[in-house]
Amino acid sequence: MPDPARGFPKQEFAARTARAQARMADAGLAGLLLMTEPEVRYFSGFHTLFWQSPTRPWFLFVPATGTPIAIIPEIGAALMRTTWLDDIRTWSAPAPDDDGISLLTDLLSPMAREGAVIGVLKGHETMLRMPLGDYERLMAGLPGLRINDATGIIRSLRMVKSGREIEKIAHICAIGSRTFAKVPDIAHQGLPLDALFRAFRREALAQGADDVPYLVGGADQGGYHDVISPPSSRPLANGDIVMLDTGATWDGYFCDFDRNWAVGQPDDSSRRAYDVLWRATQAGIDTARPGNTCRDLFHAMQSVIAEMDDQGGDVGRLGHGLGMQLTEWPSHAAFDETVLQENMVLTLEPSLGYGDGRIMVHEENIVVRAEGAELLTTRAPHDLQVI
């Protein structure tokens, strides 16, 4: 199968903007001031790894009508000019005394004079990607401007994916699945865990990933103890349970799933944990249909997990949204009553604690279709694979 096309046609950005503007009208917002990578990219198509550098702030303003306005460092102008935007205002950054602040003030002053309300991301899973001092200074210079939290608007848009977005996520999920399928050829007793990580990254790239920004995992006798550590150089040993969890990317979209293996014959409790989690995942798959909620998904998975661990784990949730970021809204947790809609892309990520401080995690990626969940990942085998 050929790769999907990179990027998006202009109509996709126009449609996203129109949907945002409809919601902004309902909320009485004169604009959205955005500054985080996924949001700038979502409305403009501006796609660069340059965000790795924390030095320069980047701004996108989505007005109540019309095309978004970019207020960005000059170093990004050439790339921004390749997008559908035409109003691109730049300054020579870094400029500690005025990193975009006077350009923003010029833009927002008329709205401030009218006592308008603009939206800024202030809610859960957001951050302020500009110096707090600059934000305070900007606001102090715009008396009359009112700021509302626009998290709900952005969340409602980004949670439901377009066909082209789903294509990209499906593509990187397929790359991830092919990479995991190679692990039994790569991993062997005696291989240090960090060497396995390095080989996994190389394999994912060979399989077509653009990048592997996220790779965590663990390996230890009869089960691993932590799922967010960098790899040790400890060699894989007979009796280990090994887990790799990857967020690889293609054209700016993520997969996020894991696989577990036993080195030699697995112990009984690891085998049982694996079976419980496989069935918990299945309960999630069976529940992921439009109209059910994230809370329903949580309870469906948790009721299976409870066969072995009734504590519910402390990781806080059993999966989440997936797309331009490794983790996105919503959360499969008791607190999240988000109603599932067609074309949401989600991870199902049940986990449990067992034995003496061991933990096991499973993860699959799905898209919610009218008739139910469609797997984007190649389903993990029902039995713990031995390497």
Next chain:
Amino acid sequence: MPDPARGFPKQEFAARTARAQARMADAGLAGLLLMTEPEVRYFSGFHTLFWQSPTRPWFLFVPATGTPIAIIPEIGAALMRTTWLDDIRTWSAPAPDDDGISLLTDLLSPMAREGAVIGVLKGHETMLRMPLGDYERLMAGLPGLRINDATGIIRSLRMVKSGREIEKIAHICAIGSRTFAKVPDIAHQGLPLDALFRAFRREALAQGADDVPYLVGGADQGGYHDVISPPSSRPLANGDIVMLDTGATWDGYFCDFDRNWAVGQPDDSSRRAYDVLWRATQAGIDTARPGNTCRDLFHAMQSVIAEMDDQGGDVGRLGHGLGMQLTEWPSHAAFDETVLQENMVLTLEPSLGYGDGRIMVHEENIVVRAEGAELLTTRAPHDLQVI
């Protein structure tokens, strides 16, 4: 040469903390509230790719005396317990209604009652890595607490590297140099640029990099036009000038440098641009000694660049600090009067515009020693290499 040791001994974190506390005492601060990855890692050793997920906030409080206190999601507790910290307070996150806020309030309330001042990063190159709404709510619940910008304190500490930090950066710079040396074997006419990117990442991993979070570049006839774009799938062609710029990592420390090549014989103006930039870099190397300033570095490089481009470019600076982040304070720019000190690690990154909107960039990484600059990268050849 064997790899350096991973991590740092406890004494290194204790020394960093003591230095911070001395500066906090001078500034009258009762503590530092930190929440960004490099700062949490700098004082604790907490090192994980899990920061890729924007869902959960993480906090570290450096008190006026004693060991830092971690206030973090439970999912990070096992890893944080492997650090030198002993006061680790956790909650089951995500918890949109209380993502660490009540734990922070408990910690900070006694200080608020005393009208104490704490430091938060509010200055240049910083961001607020927690929801702005939560920050405002936290502050509203702590009347009496005063917040000062602690950017100057953190910057002054992090800009000067320890011997162990320099070892790690030197190690990844050597890996990067070996990887660039392989490019003439990998690149050839007809190879799509995105395939070159993929092959470069694979080679960097094979050479020992943990990861290649940053890779940008360009290739076009007689020179490239943009230095922050993702790669196109355009095949390399005779007459192209190709540039790759990488930020690879080892044990959480970055290199950041680039190399240029000509596909077939280069045109005269590209050859001249290369020569000017090579000599501009040399002027930077010769100027990078304790007592000179970043501004001096800027002018030394700019005076050579002016032979071909007297505009000074719009990229804003000609290099920067390097370490736990791809780009760190200071900036080699006319506005930055930071005095160079022994053991600062810096990039020298002169660039110029030429021809019809073409740009060329050179970059080397150095450490400032008592006697002057020591190269961490293998110096680019004086003549533009042909592939």
